[in-house]
Every structure is written in C-alpha cells, then in structure tokens.
Amino acid sequence: MARVVTDLVGAQTKEGVRVVVGCPEGGSLSRQAAAAGAEVEVWAAERELGPHVAAETRRAYRLIRRVDPDVVHVHSAKAGLAARLALRGRVPTVYQPHAWSFEAVGGLTARLARAWERCAARWTDRVLCVSEAERRTGERAGVTARWAVVHNGVPETETEGRDEARAASPLLSEVPAQAPLVVCVGRLCRQKGQRILLEAWATVAERVPGAWLVLVGDGPDRRELTAAAPDRVLFAGASDEVDRWYAAADLVVLPSRWEGMALTPLEAMACGRPVVVTDVGGARECLPPGQQEQCLVPPGDAQALADAVTRLLGEPELRDFMGEAARKHVRADFDVRRTAESVLRLYRELLDVPAPRGSWRAGQ
Numbered sequence: 001m002a003r004v005v006t007d008l009v010g011a012q013t014k015e016g017v018r019v020v021v022g023c024p025e026g027g028s029l030s031r032q033a034a035a036a037g038a039e040v041e042v043w044a045a046e047r048e049l050g051p052h053v054a055a056e057t058r059r060a061y062r063l064i065r066r067v068d069p070d071v072v073h074v075h076s077a078k079a080g081l082a083a084r085l086a087l088r089g090r091v092p093t094v095y096q097p098h099a100w101s102f103e104a105v106g107g108l109t110a111r112l113a114r115a116w117e118r119c120a121a122r123w124t125d126r127v128l129c130v131s132e133a134e135r136r137t138g139e140r141a142g143v144t145a146r147w148a149v150v151h152n153g154v155p156e157t158e159t160e161g162r163d164e165a166r167a168a169s170p171l172l173s174e175v176p177a178q179a180p181l182v183v184c185v186g187r188l189c190r191q192k193g194q195r196i197l198l199e200a201w202a203t204v205a206e207r208v209p210g211a212w213l214v215l216v217g218d219g220p221d222r223r224e225l226t227a228a229a230p231d232r233v234l235f236a237g238a239s240d241e242v243d244r245w246y247a248a249a250d251l252v253v254l255p256s257r258w259e260g261m262a263l264t265p266l267e268a269m270a271c272g273r274p275v276v277v278t279d280v281g282g283a284r285e286c287l288p289p290g291q292q293e294q295c296l297v298p299p300g301d302a303q304a305l306a307d308a309v310t311r312l313l314g315e316p317e318l319r320d321f322m323g324e325a326a327r328k329h330v331r332a333d334f335d336v337r338r339t340a341e342s343v344l345r346l347y348r349e350l351l352d353v354p355a356p357r358g359s360w361r362a363g364q
Contacts, residue, residue, distance in 0.1 A: 011340030013037035131282030153339030188219035
C-alpha cells in the first residue's frame, strides 16, 4: 500500500496537485511520501482494530478539517474506517481497500467487517479496486457501491544482469553462481503465504538439487518461519532494493492467500522474471496471455506450488521466454503513469473539473 500511495503522490505532484498524506509517524509511508513531494501530517493510529478506534477517528476528523481538502482518498481498511466515520460523505471520498478486510478474518469478525463495508459504501463517492476480481469480491459480500477499477502499475525498470546482481549480494555468497534461485518478496505474514511456500520447498529442494530460496521482507511471522525453514532457505529481511533481488532470481514466487492485485508479480515481470502466483484477486488479470496454466496455482496448495516451481526451474529456455514476454506485457498494460492518470481523472469526475491547465488541490 505504501508503494502505491507513493507512486500516486509522485505522479500527482508533477501535475501540480497539492497532496497531503496523513499516516502514522516513523513508518515507510511517511518517509517515501515526503520524498515523493507530499506534505506529510501525522495521524496516530494502530494497525489493528481495538478500543482506540474512536480516538483515531477524532484525530482523522481534525486532520482533514485542518487540511481542508477537495478530495479525500483513503487507503486500506483502517484508514477507510476512521476517515469515513469522520466525514460521513461531507467531502468527496474515494476508498481503496487494497484487498478486503473480511478476507483476512473469519467468523463473527468477518461478518462484522462485511456489514461495515456495506454500511460505509453510502459515505463513499467511489470504491476504487485494483482489479475486477477485487470488485467482484466486494459485490459478493453485498457491498453496493459506485465502483471504479484501476489496475496497479509499476515503473519501467532496467535491471542489472543475473550474475552481477548475485555477486553484489553478500547474503548469496554461499550460493553457487549457477544454482537455481527462487525469490519471494513480501511481508512475512499469513496473507503472503510463506508458510505454504516453505512446505512446498521441501519437495522442490528434493527434486531440484542445489536450488535455493530467498525470502525478502520482514513481518510478524519471521521467527516462526525461520524455525520452520528447511535447508537452502535464506532470509534477506526488508529491502529497499527489491529490483536487485528480482534480477538475481531465476523465478519469483508469491503464494498469497488473498490479494487485491499484488505488486510483487508486476515488479518481477517488469524486471523480466517469470512468476508463480496463487489464483487470488488480480493474479489472472496481471499475467500475460497464455501464462496462466504454468504460473497459477490454487491458494494453500503446497503440492501444486511445488509442481509449478519444479517444472519451471527445469526449463531455463522457457523461463527466459516467459520472462521477456512478461516484461513487454507489464510495460504495455501496467505502467504506473497510466494508473496515476486514471486516478487523477477519477478525482476530476468527482469534482466535475476538466483537465487542468494550471493546478488544483487534493488531499490524500
């Protein structure tokens, strides 16, 4: 989410838009948004729900009132909860879930989350989804909204060669230069499915002797995953140079349990790397035509994941062909500039403002 917001900020400020980002202090979003040209205002909030929601909503109201924006664009469930409760439709509001909160939970909590989203839609001028699959998930949950779908996008990328990228990483010093290397980039948490990948890796490592796996990212599951990791698995931690990891990889895997449309597969394909992903929200929409059969596996199915990874590791010429096709596909259809232009067009529709010759102002 932080990456998506930062990319939007950069594009909007170049168009002369005043962008104010409200977010917790000290995180990656506050740093990246400021670097991209936004004014950053501290909105003190916890990641999880709890009794502090009422105070967070009051703080959101005061922040928005002080900024006095033309449009409020809220990202993810927690900000969507606080801002929409605070505003209740008084300012044009765009809500972007980045995967629905009710997919992450079960039982009573999921039922309450679905009920809230159905209720809050009346205070939302547009619910902005990053894939048609995400929109359909909302509709199936009973959310009646004014929908917009704008696919995630990524910048055009020029990466170094595989050998150069591997040589530049101290973590890969123990990995033979020609060893098959699989990379997974994502927060170490239940959503991203690394536990399933480690289960699958035991089979992959047996079938492809010498293959290595690198998990790039950090998160609440790191200790548990480290304890469960079989041989030839490395933990790189959080990285600001994920493009170098994509460049070093032969194959990129993201075994998510749910998504709206993940950035990792798009970033990897922009770097010319084939991907194996689970068939969750947005995955089919982001893959090049003809690659679904080799690259999509059911979520939670370690055996299917192991089979797909093993098959592609065994066919280097096919991987190279698929990687180049993926690079061209992402450049043509998932350019971040197109994403930003579509979001700006959505703001103008809400404000009934033509494409500006000068500048106009919006709050993020």
